[in-house]
Amino acid sequence: MRHFLDFEKPVADLEGQIQELRRLQESDDSVSTDEEIANLETKARDALKGLYAKLTPWQKALVARHPDRPHASRYISALIKDFTLLAGDRKFAEDRAVLAGLGRFRGEPVAVLGQEKGFDTQSRLRHNFGMGRPEGYRKAVRLMEMADRFGLPVIAFVDTAGAYPGVGAEERGQAEAIARSTEACLGLGVPNVSVIIGEGGSGGAIALATANRVYMLEHAIYSVISPEGAASILWRDSTRAEEAATAMKVTAEDLKNLKVIDSIINEPLGGAHRDPDAVIAAVGDVIAGALGEFRGLPAHDIRLQRREKFLAIGRSLG
Structure with missing residues (x-):
C-alpha cells in the first residue's frame, strides 16, 4: 500500500x-x-505535478524522509556487482548504520560507503535509523585507507539524520571519529563521489560527503542540523521546524546556488519512491560520468581539485 504524505x-x-x-x-x-x-x-x-512543482523546503524534507524512499542498500544492490560487505572498525565493534565494502561498478573495482536507515521496524533498529556511531566512521576510514592503497575510487551514498548523539557514542569519541573520516575523505589520492540520496544531516553526512563530486537528488536535503533541532535551539519550539527549514537553505536548489554541491539529479514525478529503478539508474549514470572525469589523473591533482572545491564554498564573487 502506497504511503502518502499529508500534503499529498x-x-x-x-x-x-x-x-x-x-x-x-x-x-x-x-x-x-x-x-x-x-x-x-x-x-x-x-x-x-502541481504539488511537486511548488514544494516548500519543509515539504522537501518530508519527501526526503519518505519511508518508501530507496535507501543505500538498494542503490548498492542495483549498481554494485560482486559487493563484499566489510565489518568492524578493528577497534571496538561493528556499526550497521554505516555500510562499507568492495565491489565493481560497471566493471570497475570500487570501494563503497553508505548510510542505511532500514525499511521496517526491525531493520531500522538494526541499522540504528542510519545514525552512525564512532565505530561506523572508523570503519569508513579503514575502507578509505584500503581504497587509497589499492587505487580504488570511492562511492558514497549519504542518507542520515545525523550521527548518533548517545552518551556511549560521545564517550567513544564521536566528534573525533567524524573529524578523522572527513580528514580521510580530503586526503584520498583516488577520486571519491558522494550522492545525498535522502537526508544529509550535519557532521554525520559530511564525514562521507567530503568528495571530489557531491550530488544531491532533487528532493533530498542537506543541512548542519535538522529543521526540528534548529527550531528547538533558536526558538525553543520544535513545532517551528517548517520555518527553520525555509531559513536554513536545505534544498538542492539552495545548495547548488551556494556551491555546496556540484549538481542536482532529477527525481521521477512524485519523488524517488514512485520509481526507484529510474532514479537509481540516473544516479548510476551521474557517478559513471564523474569517475570518468578523474580517470588517469595523478593523486596530487585529485587532492588539489577536492581542496580547491571546498575552499571555494562561500567565497564572494563580488
Whole structure:
C-alpha cells in the first residue's frame, strides 16, 4: 500500500477512487470503468505535478524522509556487482548504520560507503535509523585507507539524520571519529563521489560527503542540523521546524546556488519512491560520468581539485 504524505492528500483521494473502481471492475466483469479510471489517473497525475512543482523546503524534507524512499542498500544492490560487505572498525565493534565494502561498478573495482536507515521496524533498529556511531566512521576510514592503497575510487551514498548523539557514542569519541573520516575523505589520492540520496544531516553526512563530486537528488536535503533541532535551539519550539527549514537553505536548489554541491539529479514525478529503478539508474549514470572525469589523473591533482572545491564554498564573487 502506497504511503502518502499529508500534503499529498488530494492525490491520495484520487488514487483511492481509482482503486475502488478497479476493485469494482474485478468483482463484476459487466461493469466497465476504464474511461472513469483514465480520467481520474489524468487528474491524479496533474495534481501530483502541481504539488511537486511548488514544494516548500519543509515539504522537501518530508519527501526526503519518505519511508518508501530507496535507501543505500538498494542503490548498492542495483549498481554494485560482486559487493563484499566489510565489518568492524578493528577497534571496538561493528556499526550497521554505516555500510562499507568492495565491489565493481560497471566493471570497475570500487570501494563503497553508505548510510542505511532500514525499511521496517526491525531493520531500522538494526541499522540504528542510519545514525552512525564512532565505530561506523572508523570503519569508513579503514575502507578509505584500503581504497587509497589499492587505487580504488570511492562511492558514497549519504542518507542520515545525523550521527548518533548517545552518551556511549560521545564517550567513544564521536566528534573525533567524524573529524578523522572527513580528514580521510580530503586526503584520498583516488577520486571519491558522494550522492545525498535522502537526508544529509550535519557532521554525520559530511564525514562521507567530503568528495571530489557531491550530488544531491532533487528532493533530498542537506543541512548542519535538522529543521526540528534548529527550531528547538533558536526558538525553543520544535513545532517551528517548517520555518527553520525555509531559513536554513536545505534544498538542492539552495545548495547548488551556494556551491555546496556540484549538481542536482532529477527525481521521477512524485519523488524517488514512485520509481526507484529510474532514479537509481540516473544516479548510476551521474557517478559513471564523474569517475570518468578523474580517470588517469595523478593523486596530487585529485587532492588539489577536492581542496580547491571546498575552499571555494562561500567565497564572494563580488
